């Protein structure tokens with residue numbers, strides 16, 4: 123069943139002059155349709171300003187479409203009575219962890235969401251515990267968030283969303299401000315929530331290596347969906363990705379260049395292991411046919 127159905131969504135920001143008069147519109151999302159099934163891990167890629175965040179904000183009703191419809195778990199995001207239920211269903215994690223953490227102690231921070239929802243105290247503590255465990259931060263429950271690393275802070279932000287028992291979590295460039303270790307921690311946590319808890323994940327990122335495990339990838343360009351498919355399908359289209367000003371993973375590029383030079387490798391190689399295996403297979407074949 124689809125948890126998210128966006129149909130022909132267009133979103134226009136007003137352009138205003140210094141006095142605040144509208145002088146035109148900027149179409150940030152342009153006729154986008156997409157469907158996400160419950161339990162999917164979706165990645166959204168795209169150059170700066172391509173409309174990724176604007177689209178993401180439609181999924182938890184921070185924005186509503188200028189045209190078209192967005193339905194989240196059967197609820198139309200335009201239905202004002204459903205806004206809070208939509209935000210509990212689809213929680214959002216943003217780029218900067220420092221703007222998202224408000225508690226003085228980790229466990230208190232994670233408890234804010236369910237507390238605001240009116241969850242009974244005993245259950246709040248149960249949710250805080252399970253959420254912190256799910257992101258591997260339970261050992262830090264009594265720490266001050268200020269002292270944590272970027273990756274740890276982001277995992278606390280994710281736990282805060284998780285404590286509201288969402289069906290879907292949208293992560294808008296959650297790793298952009300983190301070092302490589304922090305990035306890995308956060309992606310690992312997101313993957314575990316998807317694998318173990320079956321939570322739908324929508325990951326917006328600039329880092330190609332973070333989308334390798336996604337079920338589907340959408341590439342945005344100028345407010346539209348320019349490409350979509352499995353990571354393998356999308357990464358097979360190296361030249362198109364480069365035209366959309368996206369970095370292709372190094373190993374995919376190497377495989378692509380080797381392919382162009384006549385080495386019969388499969389399309390869309392995404393990891394070093396895959397490349398090594400494919401090269402070994404080519405070599406074995408050559409040995410067999412007596413070419414080497």
Ligand SMILES: Nc1ncnc2c1ncn2[C@@H]1O[C@H](COP(=O)(O)OP(=O)(O)OP(=O)(O)O)[C@@H](O)[C@H]1O
Nearest residue numbers: 135136148150168169170171172173174175176177
């Ligand atoms: N609050 C706003 N008011 C006016 N225009 C905006 C606003 N936010 C975004 N835009 C414009 O809408 C377009 C899409 O922006 P958006 O932030 O959705 O892109 P993005 O793909 O998330 O970019 P980035 O990779 O930089 O995060 C851009 O042209 C941007 O300048």
Ligand SMILES: [Mg+2]
Nearest residue numbers: 174175176294
């Ligand atoms: Mg953005």
